[in-house]
Amino acid sequence: MQSSPILVIGATGKTGRRVADLLEAGGHTVRRASRNAQTRFDWEDPATWTQVLSGVSAAYITYAPDLAFPGAPEKFLMLTEMARNAGVRRLVMLAGRGEPRAEICEEIIRKSGMEYTLVRAAWFAQNFSEGFLQEAVMDGTLALPAGDVAEPFVDIDDLAEVVVAALTEPHHVGQEYEVTGPQLLTFEEATAELSLWTGQSLSYQPITSEQFHDALTELGGPLLADVFTEVCRQIFDGRNAKLGNGVERALGRPPRAFSDFCARAAARGAWAKAA
Template sequence: MSFPHVLRRSLKLTKPILILGGRGKTGSRVAERLEARGLPVRLASRSTGFDWTDRSTWAAALTGAGSAYITYYPDIAIKGAAEAIGDITELALSLGVKRLVLLSGRGEPEAQRAEQQLLATSADWTVVRASWFNQNFDEGQFLEMMLGGEVALPVDTVREPFVDCDDIADVVTAALTDDRHIGQLYEVTGPRLLTFAEVVAEINQANGSNVTFRTMPAHEFLDSLAGSEMPEEIAGLLEELFSEVLDGRNESLADGVQRVLGRQPKDVTDYAREAAAKGAWRQA
């Protein structure tokens, strides 16, 4: 079934829409879209006192909200995420927050466990299960490598259907504002399967740069993480993703963007052109 991007059967949105991770890649974009529609938004992140590792901070964020977009920090793939999602879902329901949209990840066992924690409750849920973000190259873990002139990762010919955060935000916004998406699980991907090296090449073409890609041995990658200033939780996440998830299990396209928005997802070529035009890799 196709869901055109219109607000028929809209939910009654008189209470704030809570965005857990409101400063993140997708959360900030969802907030912009909701605010552009004149809808009440509440952001929750470490800067506002919300902390996934401190359950005593959760109730303040949830109290009085009408619905919530849940993104887990640093990533829903890490151990312990499923229990946290289950606990915050139960707390949300006890506080009258029944409409919940969860950002999940493709091919990640802990992410799927977290989904099941949500689905087992009485929440009006939607799950948005995403592949690797395009924006990891200009807003995330790989930006420093891009600016340094070499992206070195323990991955070679494995292909990913890289998805754009703008598409994710459009899907999440639709889910939060239209009750036809209740009880739906949407897998969202980009329109093509690409290797990491091919994404770097696309960025070079758009940016006029000459960043190289190198397949790094796994032991060298782990050593580099251990010697970096990267937060421990991010380093552990990357180790798990590159050692387990990037084994080809996600080498397929999904139609979540098309089903929700009635259009094709953004291609990496267009992402690279837009980000380059904004000066994302000016130093590269």
């Protein structure tokens, strides 16, 4: 067991929260850092980085809002230099599959001079239950510019276990894990499965990139719309329509199925409407 803490950047997020909880359950000391945590870390404020990095043995790095945003590689380079100077020995980085800007940041990690593990994740299954699509699922219509492309939705609980193993076990150093679920599903097939567990009819509506951009512009402004529309153009072009073996390689077991995620989310009341 390590004596110095393990840093979790983005510890209030979907993956960071799970990683921190698992580490603590395993007896590890965790430094939970985010913009809203007691230990503050803000990617837009490098002045918050020094104290967060001081004295930690390893760090889990997630970037918000997304590695596709302008300036992400420069910040990654600055962070890795500061981490190395602070004596951090190991980095575990989360990235989206098939994103060119994420690949730039991965190369920065490889050249950091520290031990590293790269975790590339498929589309999160939990996006439907606790993420930005939860409301759409409850409203009954899922509109995305995904066409009929298939996606190997990954359960974040699997991803978190892979990250914890990489942070705490030596044989994951230098590994690059593509974490996915065990099957390819189109979004139409995923919505059909979700319908079985939400107790209501849920339909998938393919939309154009332009329609998606317009909707995002209303929600978050032009920069967010530009970045996420381009990300969707990339990841929904078929490049990710294949299974990865990261969960099996890291944990020695198969990944959880999408239907298993749906059952657990429904049991927790993820799609229960207020009376």
